[in-house]
Amino acid sequence: MDIIGYQGLIGVSLAMSLWLISAGLTIIFGVLGVINFAHGSLFMVGAYMAYTFYGLLGFPFGLSVLLSLAVAAVLGLIMERGFLRHLYHLDHAYQLLLTFGFVLVLDDAVKIIWGGVFKIPPIPRFLDGAWPVFGRPFPVYNTFLIAVGILVGIGLWALFEKTWWGRVVRATASDREMANALGVNVPWVFSTVFMVGAMLAALGGALGTPIRVAAPGIGAAMIIQAFIITVIGGLGSLKGAFTGSLVVGILSAYGTLFFPVFELFFSFVIMTVVLLVRPQGLFVHSN
Amino acid sequence: MMHARHAHLMSGPLTTALVAALIALPLLAGNYLTYLTIQILILSLFALGFNLLFGYTGLLSFGQAGFYAVGAYICAKILLVQPSLLLGVGGGTVAAAVVAVLLGALSVRHTRIYFSMLTLAFGMMIYSVAWKWRDVTGGDDGLVGIPRAPLKILGTASISLSTIEHYYYFVLVVVLLGVFFMYRLVNSPFGLSLQAIRDGETRAPFVGMSVTTHRLLAFTIAGLYAGLAGALLPPLENTVTPVMAHWTTSADPILATLLGGIYVFSGPIVGGALFIIIKDLIVRVTVHWSIVLGTVVIILVMGFRGGVAGIVAGMVARPRAAPAPAVASK
Numbered sequence: 001m002d003i004i005g006y007q008g009l010i011g012v013s014l015a016m017s018l019w020l021i022s023a024g025l026t027i028i029f030g031v032l033g034v035i036n037f038a039h040g041s042l043f044m045v046g047a048y049m050a051y052t053f054y055g056l057l058g059f060p061f062g063l064s065v066l067l068s069l070a071v072a073a074v075l076g077l078i079m080e081r082g083f084l085r086h087l088y089h090l091d092h093a094y095q096l097l098l099t100f101g102f103v104l105v106l107d108d109a110v111k112i113i114w115g116g117v118f119k120i121p122p123i124p125r126f127l128d129g130a131w132p133v134f135g136r137p138f139p140v141y142n143t144f145l146i147a148v149g150i151l152v153g154i155g156l157w158a159l160f161e162k163t164w165w166g167r168v169v170r171a172t173a174s175d176r177e178m179a180n181a182l183g184v185n186v187p188w189v190f191s192t193v194f195m196v197g198a199m200l201a202a203l204g205g206a207l208g209t210p211i212r213v214a215a216p217g218i219g220a221a222m223i224i225q226a227f228i229i230t231v232i233g234g235l236g237s238l239k240g241a242f243t244g245s246l247v248v249g250i251l252s253a254y255g256t257l258f259f260p261v262f263e264l265f266f267s268f269v270i271m272t273v274v275l276l277v278r279p280q281g282l283f284v285h286s287n
Numbered sequence: 288m289m290h291a292r293h294a295h296l297m298s299g300p301l302t303t304a305l306v307a308a309l310i311a312l313p314l315l316a317g318n319y320l321t322y323l324t325i326q327i328l329i330l331s332l333f334a335l336g337f338n339l340l341f342g343y344t345g346l347l348s349f350g351q352a353g354f355y356a357v358g359a360y361i362c363a364k365i366l367l368v369q370p371s372l373l374l375g376v377g378g379g380t381v382a383a384a385v386v387a388v389l390l391g392a393l394s395v396r397h398t399r400i401y402f403s404m405l406t407l408a409f410g411m412m413i414y415s416v417a418w419k420w421r422d423v424t425g426g427d428d429g430l431v432g433i434p435r436a437p438l439k440i441l442g443t444a445s446i447s448l449s450t451i452e453h454y455y456y457f458v459l460v461v462v463l464l465g466v467f468f469m470y471r472l473v474n475s476p477f478g479l480s481l482q483a484i485r486d487g488e489t490r491a492p493f494v495g496m497s498v499t500t501h502r503l504l505a506f507t508i509a510g511l512y513a514g515l516a517g518a519l520l521p522p523l524e525n526t527v528t529p530v531m532a533h534w535t536t537s538a539d540p541i542l543a544t545l546l547g548g549i550y551v552f553s554g555p556i557v558g559g560a561l562f563i564i565i566k567d568l569i570v571r572v573t574v575h576w577s578i579v580l581g582t583v584v585i586i587l588v589m590g591f592r593g594g595v596a597g598i599v600a601g602m603v604a605r606p607r608a609a610p611a612p613a614v615a616s617k
Contacts, residue, residue, distance in 0.1 A: 035400055083589060090592075092400055093347040097545060098588045100538060104581025112575055220535060224411065231404055264415040271408045276393055279401050 002134040007253050009133060013142035015249025016149025017211075020204030021222055022229040022241040023156060024197035030236030031173045031193045034084060034095045038102035039201050040223025042072050045106065046202025047214035048114055055121030068206040069199045076198025080191050103219060111216045118215035141211065148207060152200070153242055160238070169193055173236075228271045234281015243283045309459055313452040321455050325523055327563045328462040329516050334540035334547075334555030335469050336512020341541070342549040343473055344505045345485035346395075347403050349537050350410025351513045353390075356417055356532030358383040358514030363430045363521040364423075370436035372448060372457070376518040383514020384507055386413075391506035395499055398488070407534055414532035429528035433521045448522070458519055465512060466556065472508070473552060481505055513540075542580065545587055548594025557596040 025039045046068045053064035079102060087094050127144050130137035160166035172179040172189045180186045204222075205214075229248050233240025248267060255263030274282055313321045333355060340346050362379030366372075390409045397405055417424045424430065435454055437445040448454045472478050483490075484498050521527050530536060539562070540555070547558025565583070569576045587594065593601060 035403075083585065086589065091345075093341070093403075094588050094592065096347065096349075096400075096403065097541065098585060100541075101581045101584035101588060104577040104584065106581075108575045108578035108581065112578070224407075224534070227404065227407065231408075235400075262419070265412060265419065268408045268412040268415060272393070272405060272412070275401060275405045275408065276396065279397065 002136070003257075006134040006136050006138065007257055008250055009138060010142065011250030011253030012246065013145045013211075013249075014253055015245040016145045017204045017208035018225055018229055018249050019149050019242055019245035020152060020207070021201050022226045022233070022245055023152070023238060024200030024204075025223075025226045026230045026233070026236055026238060026241040027156075027200070028194055028197040029230070030238075031169055032084075032088075032190055033092070035092070035099070035235075036197070037096060037099035037223060038079065038106060038219075039099075039197070039226060040219035040221070041103050041106035042075065042198045042201035042219075043205035043208075043222045044110060044214070044216075044219035045075060046072055046205030047209040047218065048110055048119070048205075049202070050206035050209055051119045051121040051214045052114075054124075055119065061124040061127075065203070065206045068202050072198040072202030073195045076195045077191060079198075080194035084194070085187065085190070103223075107216055107219055114214075116216060119209075120214070121209055139211075145207060145211075148203075152203070156238060165192070225267075228267050231271050232274050232281065233283050237281055237283065240281045240283040244281075306463065313455050318451050321451050322523075323563060323567060325451075325455055325458050325519075327560045328458050329519050329523075330539065330543055330563060331556040331559035332462050332465050332519075333513055333516035334543040334559050335466065336509040336516070337540040338544045338549065338555045339469065339473065339481075339505050339512070340509040341544060342554070343478060343485065344481045344502060346398060346502065346506070347541075348394075348406040348506075348509070349403050349534055349541075350390075350406035350408070350413075351509065351540055352532050352534065352536035353410035353413035354383040354387050354510040354513035355517035355536065356413055356527070356529070357386050358517030359520050359527045359531055360417065360424060360430070361514075362518035363433045363527045366433050366436050366521065367430065370434050371445075372436045372438045372522060373440070375436060375522070376461070376515070379518030380511060380515040383517065384511040387510020387514070388503070388507045391503050391510065395502040395506055407537075410532060410534055410537055414529060414534070417529040417532050424529070427529060429526055430521075431526045433525045433527070435522040435525070454523060458523075461515070461519065465515065469512070470552060477501070477504070542584060544594075545584065546594055548597030548600070550593065551596040551600045554594050554596045558594060561595060 021039065021043050024042075025036060028034055028036050028039070049068035049071050050064050053059045053067050054061055057064075059067070079099075083098055084095060087098060123141050127141045130139045131143075132138070158166075160170060168179070168184050169189055169192075171182070172184055172186055176186060179189075205218075225248065229244035230241055231244075232247060233242070233244030247270075251267070251270075252263055255266065259266075309324070312324055316324075333351070337348065337351050340348055340351075358379035360379075361382040362375040365378045366375040369375075390406075394402060394405050394409065417429075418427055420426075435448055437447050437449075438457060439445040446453070448457055473481075480501055484501055488498060517531065520531075540559075543558035543562040544555045545558065546561050547556065548554030551557075566576055566580070569579050591598065
């Protein structure tokens with residue numbers, strides 16, 4: 001039975017890097033009403049940046065992660081200010097198509113800069129190694145991921161519930177016109193929310209690379225995972241994204257163990273069933 | 288919310304000239320150009336079906352590659368057992384239409400983002416079946432050695448299509464028929480109803496239209512066209528691979544349609560041609576074709592939402608007519 005517990009814990013650690021990318025996606029949708037196809041590409045950019053700063057240039061690990069986030073924030077700002085902003089009055093289809101254009105550009109840009117082969121940065125020495133859990137060696141790095149995921153969850157909760165910025169963002173999300181009438185600088189809120197979302201994606205990428213890899217195709221793969229999670233949890237819901245990440249992470253950990261052939265298929269079955277039966281998401285009560 | 292009526296870019300003489308040029312093409316051009324034109328024809332057909340759903344009905348599907356792949360795989364399976372082209376292409380098309388009617392019945396319960404997500408999930412479900420069901424689909428290797436089977440018409444002798452010119456003419460006839468039927472369809476009362484539903488979903492039922500039935504029909508026809516386009520591919524390439532069903536393949540007809548123009552009947556055809564030609568030209572210079580494509584997509588979405596055919600149609604037909612009709616309230 002130990003394998004069940006152990007694999008469950010592996011699943012939780014997988015869930016945490018999924019949580020980081022899904023949190024950004026769902027926040028952006030919740031406030032801006034935009035489905036950002038390029039969110040997976042921001043994850044990819046975060047991964048490559050961490051690889052470059054830490055793996056190639058030898059910067060300290062923490063600084064490398066922070067620099068990756070900064071790059072993603074700038075990219076996010078350009079995407080929102082320079083492009084998306086001009087499409088809010090149009091059908092959502094155009095926003096999807098625009099962000100798909102970003103996917104194409106960023107995927108190729110990564111290939112041009114870093115080449116077509118995948119890169120794996122080393123695990124920092126202080127996070128290397130393993131300790132015994134359920135009689136098996138559990139990597140310290142995965143433990144670190146779980147801790148980061150939980151901390152980010154608490155941080156986001158505090159950010160949205162306890163700060164002035166969080167109140168403004170929630171007000172904007174629930175009624176854009178009213179917030180505007182009350183003097184909220186809505187365009188500024190949109191930009192900051194998009195940047196926070198981009199940084200979350202990049203954080204997922206930067207911290208996820210040592211156990212996944214940085215490769216040109218990961219953006220397209222990750223965005224699909226994030227779609228599944230945010231749909232299961234309810235588009236726009238942070239709590240839902242957290243729970244959805246746990247469901248998908250744990251399912252895929254057991255899936256690779258017990259039913260590797262159907263794992264991918266089942267994720268999409270769950271996504272479809274939720275969309276058909278409870279489009280507002282499994283973990284959202286109402287509205 | 289007002290949408291301009293779909294403009295007709297193709298006038299009679301222009302269409303005749305284009306068809307004549309297409310018929311003469313293999314006599315004048317080499318094998319490579321003929322092959323490229325087959326690809327254009329197939330993508331145009333694929334995009335034309337997609338745009339019935341997107342431009343005419345207002346539903347953006349991200350799962351059309353699923354039906355494309357069903358058409359291709361079923362056609363390939365048939366040809367591997369029974370080398371008869373009509374049987375293979377027909378079987379693939381029918382199979383795709385059947386899958387489309389089943390998945391469509393579920394998909395059209397939603398619109399907008401939820402519809403896009405749902406079709407994305409269905410398409411990826413088909414992808415994961417193609418990728419993982421190794422015994423039937425060949426897994427990630429796909430199916431290989433698919434013959435370019437002869438064309439057997441009931442009773443009469445069979446026509447060999449082993450040369451690329453012969454196969455080109457077969458594809459040309461199929462695609463022209465497809466274009467003709469689509470043209471009739473969008474100008475029929477049914478086609479006009481679809482546009483009415485797109486423009487005023489809440490009003491349509493008051494004049495007695497069943498919104499769901501219309502959407503389901505459009506979805507099925509789009510799936511059928513995707514399946515037909517997919518079924519034309521295995522005899523050309525002699526192979527099918529799971530990537531045909533991937534969501535990134537679903538983007539091809541979307542981008543082609545966007546390039547050509549969403550609100551012009553010939554948009555997807557013009558876009559299909561531009562897509563393949565631009566890709567071919569760029570790939571000669573650099574492997575990084577997608578960065579160019581992405582840039583083009585961004586420019587089109589930002590500033591030229593009518594597409595190339597839309598711009599031309601606007602200049603030719605009504606210089607003052609406001610295009611960019613794709614405005615819908617959020």
